[in-house]
Amino acid sequence: MTATRAEVAVVACSDLFRGAGAILASTVGVVPTIGARLARLTHAPELLLSDGEATLYADTPAVDEPFREPEAPFPYARLFELIARGRRHVVMGAAQIDRHGNQNLSAIGDRDRPTRQLLGARAAATNTVNHATSYWIARHGPRVFVDQVDVVTGVGPARARANGADRFQDLRRIVTDLAVLDFTGPDGAVALASLHPGVTLDRVVDATDFPLHIPTGVSETRLPTDEELRLVRERLDPRALRDREVTAS
């Protein structure tokens, strides 16, 4: 079976949770949501999943289907307790991520008169100083990967260290439609970890508006196994919502 780009990204997201144990996996976006469910069905059976409202669920349904088997109540107030305790891995989105691994969800432009007002701070600051944090970027492009974010909502490695906020920080990876990045550059800068099959290094460099740290011997993101492809296509995303989020070209 030949995997699509979306399916490669799903598996890269699933791999974020390797060895996770009994923690909450929180995901924003279709691809990481399929990835977390795939992880629970394969290598990370102890993962906890929430419906994004107030329930942890025990079954692992398709990404566009409701759960049928609640496991425990999980209201928002409880979420903040759990975050402070650190037993969570979140995969957030970002309007911008800069070379130092800082993320922006809040607004683009001037603080008092933004050119584009976005969501606001959400819980990005809480997440990034308390527990494992990764990012999912469905369209890897120069407007997302910028030299410096306009507002720091999620805290990158250098700023965390400079502000004494690195004790529980655990930044993992950035999965995009083109590549997997991590924070292993100098002083925690964003670095290339692997290229998705069929994507050239030049393409990723062109799509990144800052000098991406490129280690020697960059590998290729692994392909899904036949079992993973079957689970994604038949069970977790039979209506192929993943292809709406990632249009490989």
Next chain:
Amino acid sequence: MSDKRVSIEEAVATIESGMTIGIGGWGSRRKPMALVREILRRDITDLTVVAFGGPDVGLLAAAGRIRRLVYGFVSLDSIPLDPLFTRTRERGGLEIEEYDEGMFVAGLRAANARLDFLPIRAGLGADVLPANPRLRTVRSPYSDAEYVAMPALPLDVALVHVNRADEQGNAQYLGPDPYFDDLFAMAAERTIVSAEKVVPTSALLDEGSFHTLLFSRIYASAVVEAPRGAHFTTCAPDYDRDEAFQKHYAASAKDPDAWAEFEQTFLQTDEAGYHAAVARFHADRGES
């Protein structure tokens, strides 16, 4: 026992311009929209609004009633952004105090406990600190750790909408999540509770377990019966979000002419007129 039931007009008449008001619910979920609509009908302005924002913030911001917004996000949930809020911000019409959600919760807890602040890890290194000169950090007396000293967020009035309440203000939620309505009530000098239905105290357990009793009358100063008072946000299990109407709200908000028509149809009328107009909106779409 005191009967705290008042009309929506009487309840909102106690809110004065310049007050700090906390609005319960979360995003586009169980928002006290009837109370917000009543504020819009009155000449109440210069408000400091503290909220996990949804269309409550969008409506008040666009109408120019908010001097300062204290918030962590503004979202319509099924529609990521509220166009009224984003437009108001983009034309420079709103002073903000933006907190991370974790900090925001700590601020409400501090207000209830009558503390100046609570220490919290979140916020260190993020732009909430430099953006807000009143924010300070605090050094642990037990280690070298430094924390954000999240200042208390005391409220003059909290507005919350619940599924059921009795006439004294014992409040009950029957949906999946209490959100932070209890914290808003505890952080406030007084709390206006609107409810889908006001029932006798003895009937509070008819529909939900003991654990659905969200807060007691000690935190309630006024009780308003407001059926469909969270519309168009969710108020499960009484009703879900009115997605069609929310879409209409968001689409209208993007165009000045459409917005003028929306205001005239839905907002320049009393609460009964609002619900009648919403019923006509659905009837015109061929829904029953």
